[in-house]
Amino acid sequence: MNITKGDVQELRRRLKKKECTFDRMCGCYVNSGKQIVLKFTDMFSELEEDEYFKYLEIAKKTISGTLGSNLLELEFDRNEASDERRTYLLTLRDSRLANEELLDRLYEKVIEEYSYPGNYLILVYHDIYDVPSKATSGEEQEESEEIYEYLLCAVCPVDLAKPALGYKEDENRIGARDRDWVVGLPDLGFVYPAFSDRGSDVNAVMYYVRTGRPSHAEFIENVLGCISQRTAAEDKLAFRNVVIDAFGEDEEQADEAFFKMQRTISAMVAEREEDESLPPVELTAEAVSGLAAEAEVPEKVREQIEKSYAHTFGEQPPAAHNVLDSRLVEEGTVRAHTAALEQKVAVLQQELAQHAANETDEDDVPWVTGGSINIELHVPEERAASIRTGIVEGRKCLLVPIEDDEEACVNGKNLPL
Structure with a gap:
């Protein structure tokens, strides 16, 4: 991975009223029947203030998230179709969104490949960023050593506002409010070329997916011409399915083994978080087999896990933090701690009961005042x-x-x- 957290933060910092340099923005509104309802082009600086900030918020969201999780660095596939897609994207960028025919090609391709049941809005921004050089101290200088020109595309769902009551001024009463079609934050989007090492990387795309949503492999492959990748949510689900399915119908043993493996992964990730010099752990099929062995998984099941894992993830093994279910580990740890406390309480209750019984036996001997015994x-x-x-x-x-x-x-x- 070449894109760094610093690269992403540098782009995001610019998306403010006084620093933003978007020059043109184009859009295409599509209904649930995949029909184009509206197309428009605006000079970004001439937008009304409310619209300006709303469109800026959408662009900023498209450059957000966690690298390797829902913000992915995509590489172009090595075939003729992908080369054609890359050339097209560069041509669209160089046109500065002034070529309507090139824009229509993008809209048509998105409509063809993006699977969404409702209405949505396709937005495309153009920007030129004079990347300031940095002094040896790390502070930015005014001189620019590189010009970074790029496109930002966002695909946003458009839904009806929720039913609500409101004040009808012309009728002076409270009544049902008119429901409008509201543009939401992006479901997916991309920046091309990618901003990497504070410069332009024409061989990569920075791709955004809303957290918890699928990566839309068909969009990645057919709209961008890139090699598809899974999001962290997809990696996590695929990993769980591999482990659980290997146990067949023995759900209890499967859950126990999966929790033990997750606990080990959690320790691995925590070690990297404490020492950033350590490289991220890639979970190869062999490494997962080792996790299963440590979790005392039977050999036959362990072999099935390794085989299924290799088939599912192939040559793209996920990073350990992508398959870590932190909530499961936390909840499991709390349950184990609670069970240990309950066990201690049970032992103490048993000891107290035994002590009480002994005292009762001693009380069977009638004691009298003066220390005498009857x-x-x-x-x-x-x-x-x-x-x-x-x-x-x-x-x-x-x-x-x-x-x-x-x-x-x-x-x-x-x-x-």
């Missing part, structure tokens, strides 16, 4: 007449005759005879 003796009636008191070694004692085949027990303990 002794009760239970013997068969025929033996009672033979029991008497006497003086032994100067002490008053209770004398109980014991036959050779008899035993004596006091408070549950046998007396030596």
Whole structure:
């Protein structure tokens, strides 16, 4: 990956009223039947203030997210069709959106490949950025060493506003508000050429997908001519399916093994976050097999996981942080901690119950004031007449005759005879 977090932040910082240099913006409104309803072209600086900031917000959203997660760096495929798409995009950029025929080709291709059931708006911005050089101290200087000219395209869903009540001034009453078609934030978008190492990379596209949405592989391949990539959400789901499916119907064992593997991945990711000098971990099929072994997955299931994983991800193994389900790890850790506490409470309750039982046994011996003990003796009636008191070694004692085949027990303990 060549695009850095700093590159993305530098582009985003410019999308403010005083720093933005968008010169032209074009749009195409498409209904649910894939029919073009409206096309328009505006000089960006001449937009009304409210519109200016709304369109700026859409552009800014298209350069947002996390690199490698929902902000992807795409490479062009190595075939004739992809070369043609790259040449077309460069030509469209160089036209500065003044060529209606070139714009129509983009609109038609997006409409053909973008799968969406409702209405949507295609927006295309053109910009030229004089990239200021940086001094050795890292501070920006006024002199420009590079001109970065690029296109930004955003595809935004357009939905009816939610039903609501409102004040009808002309009728002086509260009534149902008229529902308008509202342009939402982009579902997907791209910047071409990519802004990489503070300059233009005509061999790459920076591609945006709304968090949690599919990557739209058909759009990547057929509109942009690039090699499709999965988002982090898609990587996470695919990884889970590989592990769970390998266990068949044994869902309990599958969930336990998956949690153990996720816990190990979490530790790997945390180590990289603490030490940024460490490279990201790519989860190859072999590495995942090792995770399964550490999670004590049976060998037969482990072999199936490795095989399915290699088939699913091929030569594009995901980074560890892309398949990490942080919420699952957190919830599992809390459950384990809670279970451990419950176990400790159960042990303590058992010890307290045993202690209470011992105290009850001791209370069976009637204590009286002054430290004296009342002794009760239970013997068969025929033996009672033979029991008497006497003086032994100067002490008053209770004398109980014991036959050779008899035993004596006091408070549950046998007396030596």
